[in-house]
Amino acid sequence: MKKSILTILVMAVLPSFVFAAEPEIVVTAPRPQKNDKAVMMKLTSNYIVRNLNGEQVCNLAKGSMVAVTAVAPDAERVQIMVPNGPCAGVVNGFVYINYLRPVTQSVDKFTETALVELNGLSLRKEPSVEDGTFSCSLPKNAKVNIVNEVQKRNRWVEIEIENPPAGCPTKGWVVASYLKPDLDLKTLPKASGKVLTEARTPVDCTECVQGETSGGKVSAASKTAKNAQEIERFVNAPQGAQIPSPFTAFAKELQRSRKCPPAKQSEYKCNRGLMQMPTDGNAGFCGTHHYTPDRPPGVDTYAAPHTACSLAAVAQEWKKTVCPNDNAGCRIAWGDISHSNRPLFNGHKEHTSGECIDIRPFNKGSFRDAGRKVGSGDYDRETTVAFLKLAKKFGGDIRYSDRKISNEHRDLGIAWGGSAHNNHMHICFEASNSTVKNACNNLNVDPAVCSELQ
Amino acid sequence: MFRTAIISLSLIFLAQVSVAATSCNSFIQAFNEYTQKVEGKIVKKHSIFEMTDWSRNSRFQGFVLTEKAPANAEVILESKAGGKTKAMKTVAKKTKPFAQDNKYRVVEMDLEKQLASAPTGSGSFIVRVLADGKELCAEKRLIYDDGD
Numbered sequence: 001m002k003k004s005i006l007t008i009l010v011m012a013v014l015p016s017f018v019f020a021a022e023p024e025i026v027v028t029a030p031r032p033q034k035n036d037k038a039v040m041m042k043l044t045s046n047y048i049v050r051n052l053n054g055e056q057v058c059n060l061a062k063g064s065m066v067a068v069t070a071v072a073p074d075a076e077r078v079q080i081m082v083p084n085g086p087c088a089g090v091v092n093g094f095v096y097i098n099y100l101r102p103v104t105q106s107v108d109k110f111t112e113t114a115l116v117e118l119n120g121l122s123l124r125k126e127p128s129v130e131d132g133t134f135s136c137s138l139p140k141n142a143k144v145n146i147v148n149e150v151q152k153r154n155r156w157v158e159i160e161i162e163n164p165p166a167g168c169p170t171k172g173w174v175v176a177s178y179l180k181p182d183l184d185l186k187t188l189p190k191a192s193g194k195v196l197t198e199a200r201t202p203v204d205c206t207e208c209v210q211g212e213t214s215g216g217k218v219s220a221a222s223k224t225a226k227n228a229q230e231i232e233r234f235v236n237a238p239q240g241a242q243i244p245s246p247f248t249a250f251a252k253e254l255q256r257s258r259k260c261p262p263a264k265q266s267e268y269k270c271n272r273g274l275m276q277m278p279t280d281g282n283a284g285f286c287g288t289h290h291y292t293p294d295r296p297p298g299v300d301t302y303a304a305p306h307t308a309c310s311l312a313a314v315a316q317e318w319k320k321t322v323c324p325n326d327n328a329g330c331r332i333a334w335g336d337i338s339h340s341n342r343p344l345f346n347g348h349k350e351h352t353s354g355e356c357i358d359i360r361p362f363n364k365g366s367f368r369d370a371g372r373k374v375g376s377g378d379y380d381r382e383t384t385v386a387f388l389k390l391a392k393k394f395g396g397d398i399r400y401s402d403r404k405i406s407n408e409h410r411d412l413g414i415a416w417g418g419s420a421h422n423n424h425m426h427i428c429f430e431a432s433n434s435t436v437k438n439a440c441n442n443l444n445v446d447p448a449v450c451s452e453l454q
Numbered sequence: 455m456f457r458t459a460i461i462s463l464s465l466i467f468l469a470q471v472s473v474a475a476t477s478c479n480s481f482i483q484a485f486n487e488y489t490q491k492v493e494g495k496i497v498k499k500h501s502i503f504e505m506t507d508w509s510r511n512s513r514f515q516g517f518v519l520t521e522k523a524p525a526n527a528e529v530i531l532e533s534k535a536g537g538k539t540k541a542m543k544t545v546a547k548k549t550k551p552f553a554q555d556n557k558y559r560v561v562e563m564d565l566e567k568q569l570a571s572a573p574t575g576s577g578s579f580i581v582r583v584l585a586d587g588k589e590l591c592a593e594k595r596l597i598y599d600d601g602d
Contacts, residue, residue, distance in 0.1 A: 280496055281489030289488070292513055326490065335511050346510060350602050358511055369486040370503040371512025399602070420600040424511040451494075 039068040041100040049093040058087040070191035079191045112146040114179040123172040127156030136168040274302035274354040286315035286450040288332040304354035310429035310439045329363040356428040374402045374422045395435030399426040478593040481523040484514040500554045507596040518558035524585040536576030
């Protein structure tokens with residue numbers, strides 16, 4: 001027991017020795033109002049933890065175990081506490097509940113439980129939306145146990161259904177993003193307090209690194225220490241070896257991450273670690289076109305720095321080598337990237353971290369600011385293929401629903417997006433992709449092509 | 455004579471059906487106005503196109519009547535979003551010249567208000583063009599959610 005407590009204390013203090021020292025910030029944990037018992041949950045993806053203002057506080061790796069202690073006023077985010085690693089002692093960190101799964105311990109194993117979020121969620125025989133995989137439709141709030149997981153373009157989970165509807169098997173695959181945690185947020189106390197909107201340290205956008213800790217010292221309240229003990233007991237239970245140590249996984253992520261080239265901070269707007277891609281009305285960077293801009297202007301054009309590098313590289317090379325004429329149908333037309341301070345906006349579930357962009361299929365003839373689908377009369381498949389190849393070259397992960405392109409260009413690894421993706425390409429440039437990092441390192445902006453990026 | 459009458463009646467009937475079945479594209483289209491940087495300066499441009507479904511990546515700013523549409527044409531927009539939302543109907547009788555191309559007339563109607571208000575991003579809308587109380591065409595399109 002003593003060894004365990006010592007380990008916790010060492011792990012909590014270690015980051016401040018490993019990383020650059022930051023000014024000390026003292027934060028007082030809020031007093032819990034209702035249920036004092038933390039709920040144990042597991043993070044379903046690498047996550048940038050933020051305060052209620054959307055400012056970056058620290059980072060957690062996928063699989064991290066956290067204690068959920070309170071619910072935010074928006075009833076979508078929960079306050080978390082972690083015993084060790086870069087988020088150790090943080091009391092103003094919030095995570096969207098959909099990125100967490102409750103973990104319960106039974107006799108011989110840990111079980112992750114979830115509820116179906118949408119009515120009619122398709123249960124499939126395998127992790128694919130191809131024809132022939134459909135099994136049945138699941139009703140909203142159906143309770144499921146997650147037994148397996150596979151990451152394709154989407155995250156798929158294999159589930160066991162406790163009370164399957166008539167005609168449904170007891171097991172199958174669903175897209176993980178349509179599950180919600182089996183947790184009633186009303187049972188949690190409400191997070192409150194002015195300190196919850198304070199950033200742990202100011203975010204310096206010249207060093208917007210995916211996975212970098214913000215360092216610093218925070219004096220821990222008694223609640224943190226108590227939660228730390230609970231987590232430690234949970235993790236060190238006989239089956240604890242199956243749960244990866246958050247600190248080890250996060251340190252590995254740090255090793256893989258790289259810094260972006262410093263931006264000219266005085267010329268670029270920056271918020272929650274994202275950089276605003278320049279636009280002037282519909283006129284975008286490097287001759288691109290930004291369709292259906294949100295209000296206020298530019299609010300939907302925020303990209304993660306590594307993604308910004310890739311987007312600029314793609315747009316610059318496209319204009320120089322394929323489409324120098326902005327009046328031609330080959331001109332890149334893009335919609336949403338991410339919001340300046342709202343991870344969720346416009347009904348998106350994935351435009352949260354600044355890594356994904358929506359791009360319209362290209363049209364034949366002159367440029368037209370108009371939507372089009374695969375199969376539309378003016379749809380230019382050939383130019384669309386050329387663009388997808390270029391995006392892939394710079395590390396893009398693509399979701400698009402053109403069967404012919406998917407079949408004839410399997411090397412592009414295009415994920416099928418159903419009917420919702422036959423009128424736009426959803427392309428993500430993620431930090432974990434080494435090609436994206438190389439795009440950042442090798443980017444040389446040509447002022448004749450991309451004057452807005454100088 | 456009887457045979458001639460039948461043929462005439464058939465032709466009249468077909469003419470009426472063909473008018474009602476005429477694609478709305480010849481009378482009404484969608485448009486977007488946008489800005490573009492040309493030689494360092496921002497200029498206004500526009501696109502006019504056959505109306506599309508309504509979604510995040512396929513929306514448009516409004517309708518324009520073409521030269522083929524009668525001067526007294528009126529436009530009816532009916533929409534029904536998914537779920538338990540009520541159907542909405544807007545009738546527009548006024549138009550104004552399209553500043554960027556005087557061959558077209560802009561239908562004075564707030565599309566954003568009616569189509570973008572669908573909370574679930576699903577449903578459909580129908581556009582009808584009428585003149586002198588007679589329907590010239592009707593066209594149905596989808597409202598859907600293509601956000602991810």
